[in-house]
Amino acid sequence: MNSLFDKAAYEEISNRMARLSPQATAQWGKMQVAQMLAHCAEAFKVPLTDHKLPRMFMGMLLGWMFKGQLSNDTPYKQGLPTAPNFIIKDARDFEGEKNKLMMLITDFYTKGPDKVGNHPHPFFGKLTKDAWGKSMYKHMDHHLKQFGA
Numbered sequence: 001m002n003s004l005f006d007k008a009a010y011e012e013i014s015n016r017m018a019r020l021s022p023q024a025t026a027q028w029g030k031m032q033v034a035q036m037l038a039h040c041a042e043a044f045k046v047p048l049t050d051h052k053l054p055r056m057f058m059g060m061l062l063g064w065m066f067k068g069q070l071s072n073d074t075p076y077k078q079g080l081p082t083a084p085n086f087i088i089k090d091a092r093d094f095e096g097e098k099n100k101l102m103m104l105i106t107d108f109y110t111k112g113p114d115k116v117g118n119h120p121h122p123f124f125g126k127l128t129k130d131a132w133g134k135s136m137y138k139h140m141d142h143h144l145k146q147f148g149a
Contacts, residue, residue, distance in 0.1 A: 003133030
């Protein structure tokens with residue numbers, strides 16, 4: 001599995017992001033492309049935050065069972081459940097969301113493994129630096145494939 005801490009993976013995701021257009025349509029799911037970008041931006045805020053986020057009750061009960069799936073080589077399935085704060089229902093500006101997400105991706109990559117993911121994930125709990133890099137790559141890969149990039 002690629003890690004978003006690796007230069008080649010960062011460049012790959014950056015190039016795929018550049019290929020996205022406002023006209024891209026989802027191959028599955030309900031989100032529009034700008035909503036997907038906002039959804040992914042919310043995900044990047046988790047490892048980039050400077051403060052500890054509260055653990056979700058369901059995560060404390062079940063997170064440990066699914067933690068390994070975050071960073072293994074098996075692609076995410078379509079239609080997996082999403083935490084409520086990551087569900088984007090309102091209309092979003094494509095260019096604004098794309099720029100915001102690209103800044104967060106770049107921030108994640110440039111800070112590197114020692115300066116991100118310093119607090120437990122709200123659902124999955126404590127993650128290794130390796131798991132953070134792989135899971136963020138895997139999440140981006142999943143959603144870029146969703147929109148043909």
